Amino acid sequence: xxxxxxxxxHLSTRIARPAQEVYAYAADxxxxxxxxxxxxxxxxxxxxxxxxxxGESPVxxxxxxxxxxxxxxxxxxxxxTLPSGEVVHNPLRVLRDGDGCxxxxxxxxxxxxxxxxxxxxxxxxxxxxxxLKRVAERPGGPGPR
Numbered sequence: 001x002x003x004x005x006x007x008x009x010h011l012s013t014r015i016a017r018p019a020q021e022v023y024a025y026a027a028d029x030x031x032x033x034x035x036x037x038x039x040x041x042x043x044x045x046x047x048x049x050x051x052x053x054x055g056e057s058p059v060x061x062x063x064x065x066x067x068x069x070x071x072x073x074x075x076x077x078x079x080x081t082l083p084s085g086e087v088v089h090n091p092l093r094v095l096r097d098g099d100g101c102x103x104x105x106x107x108x109x110x111x112x113x114x115x116x117x118x119x120x121x122x123x124x125x126x127x128x129x130x131x132l133k134r135v136a137e138r139p140g141g142p143g144p145r
Contacts, residue, residue: 009122012104013129017136019101023074023094025142026103026132029053029067034142035132038124039065039080074101086110103129 015022025031029043033055040055040063053065064081074094081087091106105125109118135142 008106008108009118010104010106011122011125011129012102013126013133014097014100014102015133015136016100017141018099019074019094019096021141022101022103022132022136023076025136026076026092026094027067027070029065031142035135036128037131038128039063103132105129 026035029045033040033042038057038059040057043053043055043065046052046054046064049066051067051069053067055063055065057063060080061083063083066079066081068075068077074096076092076094078090078092079087080090088110089108093104095102095104107118107122107125113121
């Protein structure tokens, strides 16, 4: 197995919607299955744990996701605990960019990940960001839950 890709990649999309609106939508874990399909088909709050949600991933199985507290900086970091117990930290930001914003996900290569799997992970993240863009840019925005 060769690992020639960098240890991390910054994947992003520009969204023609104010950062505050995109952040408000993306900071709601119950909305993640609408756009972050690579993470989980559904997410429900873990009993008694503020900011911790549990979901079923189509690829990974049952995952636990601990989300950063809501903040004024557009930080949407989240730690995903895999069925193996491994915790994967996922930096995610909503950055103001004029009248719109840029959403940036930093994909970190996990030990033992092949170039092919790293590319596949990047493709999945880009697909999720594309869905987020489409949902956020539709007339009226993503709308309230």
